[in-house]
Amino acid sequence: MSDNRRFTMHDVANRAGVSYQTVSRVINHHPHVAQDTRERVLHVIAELGYRPNRAAQLLAGNHSRVLGMTTFALNQYGPAQMVISVEQAAREAGYDLIFANVTDTALESVQAAIHHLLHWEVDGLVFLAPLTGMTPEDLRMLCGDVPLVQIGASGGDGASSAAVDQAHGGRLIAQHLMGLGHTRLAEIRGPAAWVDAQARHQSLLDVLAEAGLEPTASEAGDWTPRSGYEAARALLAKGAAFTALVAGNDQMALGALRALNEAGRRVPQDVSLVGFDDIPEAAYFDPPLTTIRQDFEQLGRQGVAYMIERIANPGAAAQHSRVLPRLIERTSSADVTR
Amino acid sequence: MSDNRRFTMHDVANRAGVSYQTVSRVINHHPHVAQDTRERVLHVIAELGYRPNRAAQLLAGNHSRVLGMTTFALNQYGPAQMVISVEQAAREAGYDLIFANVTDTALESVQAAIHHLLHWEVDGLVFLAPLTGMTPEDLRMLCGDVPLVQIGASGGDGASSAAVDQAHGGRLIAQHLMGLGHTRLAEIRGPAAWVDAQARHQSLLDVLAEAGLEPTASEAGDWTPRSGYEAARALLAKGAAFTALVAGNDQMALGALRALNEAGRRVPQDVSLVGFDDIPEAAYFDPPLTTIRQDFEQLGRQGVAYMIERIANPGAAAQHSRVLPRLIERTSSADVTR
DNA sequence: ATGTTCATTGTGAACGTTCACTGAAAACTA
DNA sequence: TAGTTTTCAGTGAACGTTCACAATGAACAT
DSSP, rough: OOSSOOOOHHHHHHHHSHHHHHHHHHHOSSSSOOOOHHHHHHHHHHHTOOOOOHHHHHHHSSOOOOEEEEEEEETHHHHHHHHHHHHHHHHHHHHHEEEEEEESSHHHHHHHHHHHHHHHSSSEEEOOOSSSSOOOOHHHHHHTTEEEEEESSOOOSSSSEEOOOOOHHHHHHHHHHHHHTTOOOOEEEOOBBBBHHHHHHHHHHHHHHTTTTOOOOEEOSSHHHHHHHHHHHHHHHTTOOSEEEEEEEEEHHHHHHHHHHHEEEEETTTTTOOSSSSOOGGSSSSOOBEEEOOOOHHHHHHHHHHHHHHHHHSSOOOOOOOOOEHHHHHHHHOOOOO | SSOOOOOOHHHHHHTTTTTTHHHHHHHHHHHHHHHHHHHHHHHHHHOOOOOOOOHHHHHHSSSSOOEEOOOOOEEEHHHHHHHHHHHHHHTTTTOOOEEEESSSSSHHHHHHHHHHTTTOOOOOOOOOOSSOOOOHHHHHHHHHTOEEEEESSSSSSSSEEEEEOHHHHHHHHHHHHHTTOOOOOEEOOOOOBBBBHHHHHHHHHHHHHHHOOOOOOOOOSSHHHHHHHHHHHHHHTTTTTSEEEESHHHHHHHHHHHHHHHHHTTTTTTOEEEESSTTTTTGGSSSSOOOEEHHHHHHHHHHHHHHHHHHHHHHHOOEEEEOEEEEEEEEEEOOOOO
């Protein structure tokens, strides 16, 4: 902590010739402060460059204007985008945001992160940890009665949530490919521990089943290009006969693309390839990748909006929104040729 | 804030039959606490699930065990990696980390972020905003005497720094390409406002100049694949004659790759292409991209280490480390053929 | 014995805010 | 006019910690 003592409320109060309480009122936009008094105080605040001490506010008040957010797998496109959009939305709503990173998939890691945030006396908790095996009920238990919003995964009764309708995404892909005449689809799934991966996988299965089909073959990856590459090689090695390949995200699609190339399978002539996410790179793959775009911006905004509502009105029921993803059709998918 | 009142130090003290001060001492690992007293207190702490209130600690203490970090362009690979590694290193050192995102390149934006962090009474400030136009002296002014560490950009006397030796990276690339016989190099630079982009550009110029060469042509992009695509098209449209193309990062290299393909210029037969960053995707481009790998992990770790040192020993001189990047040779670069 | 040090514990005050009251003046109401 | 409400401002006490200092007793040297 630095020597350069910051000004306190009392300094401002003295200079403005009012009591510290009045300064507090001005800061917190209380009504019942005379117009000229307010202006005088505001003027002194600007003059001194005074800004309230967050720690003291937090300690004394019964609301903190701080939101806590768990983060996870920030090196992944989706999570990173959500963090960015939540931070932006929170800032705009006048809330500070503090983060606690969840390092691994173990429950204790999630628990540690949440406890950590709780010790900051946050007004609300934005939960981003798109893993299965953590029910909304578990979360509620951990959080006590702190308002809770889940982002990127569906919530239960206890928590509001904003998520992408992954099932819809899977359906879009299945319908797109079947519409092109494909009946033999292979799949590179994301890690089983991720709800998104599960949802995409399941919806693909469902839609295929409705048409009396099932995937020719399926491998799991870990979201990385490398795992996509290896999964595709495994599929090829098994001799799986497929005319279309669905990857759980764009990065794995890239890896698969390379494996297909090496095996002499041309995309899209021999195999149609689709991904998930629409990362900025996807349009520049060779060929440009057909994929599913998800509006993470919207997710963050919606989640924070729910949070503000819950804080203002703790009794209200949880709200849930499902953002519909969009199919971005590029040239990695085409009519089946045989 | 929730109703579920957390336990306080006094609760622990009562249960353990000691004074609150003793509890405080146990928490802060003070010496001069009897072994059995310590154990008794620790036991009660565990039993009650007590964790100290951060706000109170922050307010009362003259150190906060909190580090502030400015963030910028989190959707970029480099910045995101640095945030991840700093958060990890800070956590391991027992420090909490709070972030303030810098939204645009304006000085006021940086200033706002720093002020914001200062109001949290942080023990130190990790500065990540790899933009030019912000001298270390400016920073010092803004921060008062709070220990300051710059990451990803070189610092001055006032602040320690951990950065990648970008000039070395540029040199590696230039030497690699000249070693392959290339003499006509074109370049797609990063945005001028970024120090990294500048440094890479300048070192390329320098090394070429030493060999009596200069770039055939040069365009600027904004790090996105799209901008790389457009820059490459611009180079081709100008009729620039080059056998090697240096991109400021891997994503722009990807865009350029696509533009070259569309123009019928094969990589590496007609044009050697090199990037910067070694993003996970780079190895799966077609062809796999020759690029420069930077150890961001190391950067974060080193930066936080400097920070800890500075906090412990405020008088000490600033330290600087330059991490040497490495050339990752893949197949996008080859002997010049004509 | 007697002072001197050292390990161990406790006490009161601070940190900078907000909250719950209280009071005075001004503005309505009857 | 008197009573009532409303606006505005101030006072004292929290919030949960750490800090500076004081106090106790044991160990040690003299």
